[in-house]
Amino acid sequence: MPSPPPPVPAPRSLSVSSLIFKCTDNEKKNFKDDIVTFNIGGHIYSTTYSTINENVDSQSLLALIISNRTTTSLDKNGHYFIDRDGTYFRYILNYFRDKKLFLPENFTELKQLCSEAKFYQIDRLVNEIENRLNTSNEQNKQLQIGLNFTLISNLNQGGKILTLIGPLKLIYLFHIEPIGRQFLKTISNFNDPTNISCQCTFPVDDKLISCQPFDQLQRIVLAKQARKMGMAVSYCDDYFYIPIERQIMLRDELAQLLLNKYNGKLLHTNITYEKKSNTDHDGSYTLVENWFIPNISIIKCLETNGIMNQDGNIYSNTSMTD
Incomplete structure (x- = not known):
């Protein structure tokens, strides 16, 4: 009987390793x-x-x-x-x-x-x-050159801002109405607003900032110009009033704006407690703070308010006349 044929080897399959490129x-x-x-x-x-x-x-x-x-x-x-x-x-x-x-x-x-x-x-x-x-x-x-000012707030009325004491440029922090912007453009051409030191107060109900320059001559000149432009001025020419577009922000809102957007620094804080009478148990707290804000941040405020362009130039060419 013939022997069976030898087994045929199965076709070889390619392994994965054989497909890998070898150096x-x-x-x-x-x-x-x-x-x-x-x-x-x-x-x-x-x-x-x-x-x-x-x-x-x-x-x-x-x-x-x-x-x-x-x-x-x-x-x-x-x-x-x-x-x-x-x-x-x-x-x-x-x-x-x-x-x-x-x-x-x-x-x-x-x-x-x-x-x-x-x-x-x-x-x-x-x-x-x-x-x-x-x-x-x-x-x-640049961050070391700037303005020092005092912020006074009332703590018992939701942190309302009462007074800002410092250069007039500080009001650029607020949203100013067109007539106020035009006034600031005008005075910027004849006097550096950095040199106009003011006490700015904030009426309770009106959308206004009351500005009283400390220099008597500036007070008279600026009040006269404000009246000429149709802005409100006090009876004794002590104050001129800058109209703003919204209600005055609270102290905490302004502080956050200064810290987060304008590189502001809180230098000193003092809180005083005042009683209206001997029987008054509630009284009121007044917060007095000393702040610093760099000039470059003030320039940013000028640009925001449409008073200065990005090249550092005042938009208005208007000059003050008598």
Whole structure:
């Protein structure tokens, strides 16, 4: 009886691993050889030799390190060890990769980062950081120049504002009606409103701010101009009244506006308690606060009120006449 035919082997199926692209030994070697790893104060960073060489001068520290032209030590894993703050090196390495310096919002350590860039001798990055530092310093200087004023509020009437004492420019914080804006445009052409110091009070029911300049000559001149323009003036020319578009905001509303939008600073607070009579148990509390607001915030108020454009120029060309 003839023996059965030998079994035919089943067709071979392709395994997943056989479909994966495999590097040659030379490609693996080249890929491995292009990677360099740094240990910066305990922080491990890996990048490529080309990333370093394309972004630094051939005589800068990193270029010298990766070309073995320094005595830089290696850690136990064979990484170049540099005894610096490793938290800043991430920004330097990303600067190489992106060709641009990206920093987190409210980053406050530009000086430290600049020191690291100088250590690694990365001149382009040093220049960019120094430009940012100069801009930041100028902005900080601008925030230190501004207006000091006193805010008096009544705590027992829902925090109502009673009085503002300071430069006339403070009323730019409020939404002023067109006739009031025109008045301010007019006086800005013949006298710097910064020099017009006023006590501004707030009537209970009317949408008005009562302004009494402390300088007697200014008081007479401004009252005369206000009357000429059809604005209300007190009988004795002590006050002129700036009309506003809405009810006076409460003290807390104004404080939040100053703090959150206009970089204001609360410098000092004092609360006094007053009794109307010996039998009065409720009495009233008066809040007296000293505030500071930068000039750049006042300019923003001017723009909001349509008195100054973004170039810093007053819109009106009207001059005051007798």
